[in-house]
Amino acid sequence: FPIFHPNSECELKGHASPASPHRTPSNAQAGLSGCTPGLTLTSSSGGPSSPSSAPQGSPPSSLAAGDSLVTRSVCKDPQMRKASMVMDFLLERYTKKEPITQNAMLKVISRKYEQHFPEILSRASELVELVFGLELKEEVDSTIHSYDLVSKLNLPNNGRVWDGRGLPKTGLLMTVLGVIFVKGNCAAEEDIWKFLNMMRVYAGRKHFIYGEPRKLITKDFVTMKYLEYRQVANSDPPCYEFLWGPRAHVETSKMKVLEFLAKVNDTVPGAFSSQYEEALRDEEERRAGLRVAMFIVLQNTNVWII
Structure with a gap:
């Protein structure tokens, strides 16, 4: 991260404006700056681009061994290390369809970090969203602070695509x-x-x-x-x-x-100026289509809202 790097030859030219120099980095991005040489997704058996010998659809050995998908050994920021542990925990609960509670996450990071839990959870939720396309949402009226991971798309098998074990795509x-x-x-x-x-x-x-x-x-x-x-x-x-x-x-x-x-x-x-304008037009078209669909339904059922 970030993917759209202004100096990259693969930059999508003319589409994204650079972020403001006064912009505060996001939680996950801030965590990246505390890692040397950088936060890298990896498996325990090799680097990010190393071919895996595990069968397709099986979990990475890092999960099986209890290690993080995020390389902890190079990370100087203890909160980022804890965030990567929480990310692993969230993924495990998500793939097993087991409940996610604040108490369970505090056990993962140890009570010593309880006062830092909001920041750690914020970093973990951003990591799991950026890498796996899953959004962490707290359940409404939850007295035990329970959470759900919601996929941004309805891919089969909880985003894993194939049957069996694996990680969301x-x-x-x-x-x-x-x-x-x-x-x-x-x-x-x-x-x-x-x-x-x-x-x-x-x-x-x-x-x-x-x-x-x-x-x-x-x-x-x-x-x-x-x-x-x-x-x-x-x-x-x-x-x-x-x-x-x-x-x-x-x-x-x-x-x-x-x-x-x-x-x-x-x-x-808004940094993607032309795409942002197009997206706004698309949103308005979607709302207009929804209003037409609601009108047709109400007309056919003879129910009118005044």
């Missing part, structure tokens, strides 16, 4: 949808992979979270109608491009995807 899908949107609602396959390579996600190389990314993006997400993958007309040799699929249009919106990208880049949606 929603974060990767949200990222791809964001690249497509920022690239003008249609992104060349080459641009998608340039962008994902910045995240150390490579075609044909098994990733400890996403499995084999090429299959996931060009087949699984396409089969589930989240993405459209088509050959560019008259291209020789054949070139391919990605668009949003019909299911993506139903389950999310341009504004939600832009908000996700902005959070990843530690900025605000």
Whole structure:
């Protein structure tokens, strides 16, 4: 993080304005600055780009060993280390469909850090959102401070896509949808992979979270109608491009995807000026469509609200 780096050759040029120099870094971003050489997603058996020998769909060895998905050994910030422990805990409870309570999380980090719990939880929730596309929400009227993790999209098997054990893939899908949107609602396959390579996600190389990314993006997400993958007309040799699929249009919106990208880049949606304006128009069109649908339903049921 951040993905949209102003000096990167893979920058989506002309779309994102740099964040204000006076902007305070987000919790997760602030935690990154306390790590040396940086916060890196990794498995216990190798670096982020190391091929995994585990079967597809199985959990990374870091979870099995009780280690964090976030490399703790290089992290100087004790609160960030605790946040990574909470992130592991949240993922485990989510995949097992077990309750998430504040008391259980305090046991994970030890009571010594109880006074820092709000900050630790904020960092953990941002990490789990940026990497896995899951949003932590506290249950309303909860006397025991219980929480739910809600996926930003309705991918099968709690976001894991395949049956069996594994980790949610929603974060990767949200990222791809964001690249497509920022690239003008249609992104060349080459641009998608340039962008994902910045995240150390490579075609044909098994990733400890996403499995084999090429299959996931060009087949699984396409089969589930989240993405459209088509050959560019008259291209020789054949070139391919990605668009949003019909299911993506139903389950999310341009504004939600832009908000996700902005959070990843530690900025605000308005920094993507032209896309922000387009997202606002899309929101208004959605509201107008909803009003028409409500009018039709009320008309057919002879019920009128005055």
